[in-house]
Amino acid sequence: MSGLSRRALALLTCCLLICGFTLPAASAQPKGTEGHCPDGNGVTVVVDFQELGGDTLVRCAPGEQASGLTALENAGFEVTGTTRWGKAFICRLNGKPGPDTEPCVNTPPASAYWGYWHAPNGGTWTYSQQGATNRKPPLGSYEGWSFSKDRSASDNPPPRVAPVRPAPKPRFTAQPATRFPKPVQATPGTAEGARWLVGELRDGALPGFNGPDWGLTIDALFVLSATRTDGAALNQVADKVAHNVRGYNSYDLWGQPGVRLADETGKLLAAAVAADTDPTSFGGINLRQEMLELIAGPGPNHGQIQDKGITSDTNTFGQSLAVIGLARSGGVPSEVVDFLIKQQCAVGGFRLSTTLGGTPSISCDEFPNAVLDPDSTAMAIQALLAANTPAATASANKGADWLQRTQRADGSFGGSGPTEASNTNSTGLAAQALAAAGRTEPARKAADYVAQRQLTAANGGAAKAFAGAIAYNDAAFAEAIANGIPEMARDQWRRASAQALLGLAQVPLGKLGALKPTRTAAPPATTVNPSTTTVSTTSASESTTTSAPETTTASETTTSTPPPVVDQPATPLAQTGAEPALPLLAGLVLVTAGLLVTVVARRRSA
Numbered sequence: 074m075s076g077l078s079r080r081a082l083a084l085l086t087c088c089l090l091i092c093g094f095t096l097p098a099a100s101a102q103p104k105g106t107e108g109h110c111p112d113g114n115g116v117t118v119v120v121d122f123q124e125l126g127g128d129t130l131v132r133c134a135p136g137e138q139a140s141g142l143t144a145l146e147n148a149g150f151e152v153t154g155t156t157r158w159g160k161a162f163i164c165r166l167n168g169k170p171g172p173d174t175e176p177c178v179n180t181p182p183a184s185a186y187w188g189y190w191h192a193p194n195g196g197t198w199t200y201s202q203q204g205a206t207n208r209k210p211p212l213g214s215y216e217g218w219s220f221s222k223d224r225s226a227s228d229n230p231p232p233r234v235a236p237v238r239p240a241p242k243p244r245f246t247a248q249p250a251t252r253f254p255k256p257v258q259a260t261p262g263t264a265e266g267a268r269w270l271v272g273e274l275r276d277g278a279l280p281g282f283n284g285p286d287w288g289l290t291i292d293a294l295f296v297l298s299a300t301r302t303d304g305a306a307l308n309q310v311a312d313k314v315a316h317n318v319r320g321y322n323s324y325d326l327w328g329q330p331g332v333r334l335a336d337e338t339g340k341l342l343a344a345a346v347a348a349d350t351d352p353t354s355f356g357g358i359n360l361r362q363e364m365l366e367l368i369a370g371p372g373p374n375h376g377q378i379q380d381k382g383i384t385s386d387t388n389t390f391g392q393s394l395a396v397i398g399l400a401r402s403g404g405v406p407s408e409v410v411d412f413l414i415k416q417q418c419a420v421g422g423f424r425l426s427t428t429l430g431g432t433p434s435i436s437c438d439e440f441p442n443a444v445l446d447p448d449s450t451a452m453a454i455q456a457l458l459a460a461n462t463p464a465a466t467a468s469a470n471k472g473a474d475w476l477q478r479t480q481r482a483d484g485s486f487g488g489s490g491p492t493e494a495s496n497t498n499s500t501g502l503a504a505q506a507l508a509a510a511g512r513t514e515p516a517r518k519a520a521d522y523v524a525q526r527q528l529t530a531a532n533g534g535a536a537k538a539f540a541g542a543i544a545y546n547d548a549a550f551a552e553a554i555a556n557g558i559p560e561m562a563r564d565q566w567r568r569a570s571a572q573a574l575l576g577l578a579q580v581p582l583g584k585l586g587a588l589k590p591t592r593t594a595a596p597p598a599t600t601v602n603p604s605t606t607t608v609s610t611t612s613a614s615e616s617t618t619t620s621a622p623e624t625t626t627a628s629e630t631t632t633s634t635p636p637p638v639v640d641q642p643a644t645p646l647a648q649t650g651a652e653p654a655l656p657l658l659a660g661l662v663l664v665t666a667g668l669l670v671t672v673v674a675r676r677r678s679a
Contacts, residue, residue: 104146105134107132113213115136115213116134116212116214118218120167121233122220125220135147138210144210144216145163153165156178162181164181184222187221193213193236194236195237213238260577261524262527265540266296266543269542270567271293271302271303273567274306277310277313279293292572314348321341333380335391336387338367361403376408378392389416389446389449393449401586405460416453417453417468418443421472421478422445422446422450423453423472446488447479448499450475452502454476454509455469470510473510484515485500486499486519495522497543497576498569500576501574502572504520526546535555539566
């Protein structure tokens with residue numbers, strides 16, 4: 074898995090599905106939660122690898138613990154005892170020291186072993202006089218494990234994390250948008266479309282090719298936030314996403330801890346604001362802090378959001394989402410905005426990527442053959458308006474000028490590359506951006522184009538039961554009216570509708586969500602369903618949107634980050650029936666989707 078890019082993974086998933094294979098179930102995520110226990114109802118366990126290398130880990134074992142060993146395992150650490158004595162002697166923690174230096178047959182030597190410590194909250198570390206199987210740690214206390222190499226009894230190193238529970242964070246308060254023009258009135262059909270999308274939810278999530286598609290589910294969250302048609306559904310989707318943060322912005326489910334995906338983290342941060350929740354405690358995870366930690370420091374890429382733990386593969390969509398999420402949650406660092414502005418060419422359009430499509434440069438104008446992308450431009454316009462600085466606003470208006478010049482006579486837009494033809498995905502995003510920039514008439518024309526491709530009870534023909542859904546293009550619209558929408562085609566309709574509906578709603582991304590969070594989404598979960606691997610794939614018609622605006626600078630506190638529940642899909646993947654031609658046709662559709670994802674990474678879902 075470590076050598077695969079996310080685009081390659083999406084293509085591989087499609088190929089496996091066509092061949093009749095399923096991806097292996099993800100290994101169970103660790104028990105417990107990351108970070109200090111938030112209160113006295115648990116035992117915090119600290120593991121310091123010292124000379125073995127690696128970060129000092131802090132995890133919480135919730136509730137009472139029968140012994141130090143139980144606390145260690147319930148906090149989520151992998152424990153290896155000795156062949157002779159079992160776990161009465163701890164030999165390895167999370168695979169360290171490795172078998173090349175310690176076979177774990179007999180008791181580890183006094184020159185290289187795991188020292189066992191304990192402390193009350195706010196106290197000091199004390200070397201334990203009892204073994205981990207014989208000591209019962211009090212509720213609210215700390216257990217410590219620190220590797221001791223070539224030390225004596227007098228200088229064994231205690232863990233290098235103080236046994237002090239962090240104070241509760243102050244309540245998050247977002248700042249209002251100040252630079253957006255008055256919103257255009259929503260186009261008729263917006264509420265109907267949102268209701269259709271809610272009907273497509275499966276246990277609070279939209280399905281993908283292999284379980285819930287969290288990126289697409291967040292797009293539905295944005296629609297619900299923009300239209301305010303179903304508050305209960307908005308809360309349900311927000312809680313579902315919050316329980317599955319790590320299934321979307323990491324490789325934890327693939328057994329590759331330490332990976333954090335920047336584009337996906339930015340989208341999650343924007344989603345938390347759009348759902349009226351606290352982004353510093355979304356499912357118990359501080360998304361703002363995680364986003365800040367994924368910003369490149371001084372150097373050629375200063376300000377670019379970058380993946381952690383793998384070769385970085387981010388783009389203008391992700392950078393824009395990060396700007397919006399950070400701006401709305403307390404301030405966006407100026408370098409993040411500056412890097413986004415660098416993706417704008419002199420003519421006003423933005424490119425999708427610093428590397429994709431033959432544009433290996435930090436700024437757009439450094440490479441003469443940069444491919445300008447209307448979708449990326451629309452996304453960047455809204456992010457820069459959310460950043461709310463003179464330079465950002467000027468760049469956004471320049472982008473809106475370019476976008477207006479590229480609008481086709483019928484009001485439509487296309488993307489770039491394989492999505493260049495007119496489609497409701499690109500047109501919906503452009504309509505939203507033009508409305509955000511105060512270009513009322515072009516925004517209305519784009520919204521009208523989208524509305525004309527929305528199914529109703531009157532025009533739907535064989536697909537009238539899908540009233541409210543929006544076709545990706547004219548061909549899909551005509552086919553649905555003539556023959557209905559088969560199960561295997563619904564994914565494209567979900568993706569097209571999610572983005573197109575935002576163009577109908579005419580609500581800028583920077584204005585989604587309340588000014589202050591009204592609820593906390595999905596309290597940290599302590600149980601895990603390990604039976605589902607959620608690998609999200611995307612088609613060229615997939616949508617990506619965001620929420621909410623703000624000012625500049627960033628300061629932040631840290632929080633514990635508990636792993637979320639990984640939920641089983643409410644329903645299995647759609648069955649195509651017994652007719653042999655249908656699986657073959659479905660396979661061709663999936664191949665096409667995978668190839669488009671490989672070429673166009675803008676709206677990928679990890």
